[in-house]
Amino acid sequence: MEPTLTIRRYQPGDGPRVQAVHEAAMRRAGAYVEGVPDDDLETIPETYLDTTGTFLVGTVDERIVATGALRPVSETTVAAKYSATPPDSTVELTRLRVAPEHQRRGYGRRLTAALERRARTRGATHVVLDTLSIQSAAQGPYETQGFELVHREPIEQFDDGVDLLVYRKELVESG
Template sequence: MTTLDVRRFRDGDGPRVRELNEAALRSAGDYIDDVPEPDLDDVPGHYLDRNGEFLVGRHGDELVATGAYHHVDEWSLAERFDFDRRTAELTRVRVDPDHQRRGFGRALYQELEYRARGDGYHQIVLDTGAGNAAARSFYESLGFRFIGEERFHGFGETFDLAVYRKSLIG
């Protein structure tokens, strides 16, 4: 594995974060044009100021990875599962397609998990495309357990989502 320097999102990271988000989603076949991304319009207000986190990973001078968590109340699927106030949703985990399979996603996730524990969260939940075998394998390798599949309708599309959970206790 090559070195990844992980740090908190800063002013000025926004354009590259958006570019990376789109590139990673396109590479996975999950990109949809014109989907609103209000969290990326205001990362501090959506994550940093609300008991969440948004990290970026740099390899040399290039921002190549992102990942975030926030309180599960912001999650569209929260009402379907029994999550309490100590549950965080993992989101925006992206690695530049030219830098994948180097351990960058794992390194960034490990720092996110460490910080989530420090913020008092007891578990992390996430969803990913049910047909995205690479993402599902990645999350399972990190200790996430599959808890169900949900169908989501939005943005003129229907998505089948795989939902995962990981305990941070014990």
């Protein structure tokens, strides 16, 4: 029987496991950059919870195996440039990670759906996200969940032609 994923809000003390899941998932994707700090993961309460954002974790047997967050769109992110809607009606989906040994079980889709529900209750009409072209395992699920690729640009941190991909999804049905 498949273990049950429980989704809950980030809690004090989750930080080390969140960082471990992030690093393992990024290493598996070939997208981990050694020595580049992830400041937002060091300050999750301040970055996500003390603002209008949220940070969720997925647990199996009380062990964190997946993460995902929403935050207000910031003018400093590439995704924000391609939101095509007012900043107050768009949120950014970020830090969606699943530990490698738990991938391909639908956990990322469940976290995305939970984050979208939260975004809707907060009045958001669109979600934007970015991912790297080498994170090919993420692209298919995003697209099957209704995200549309709206921008592609080269990333200079990588030597072998890696692109930043920006996706957007409308949360409300057009009428």
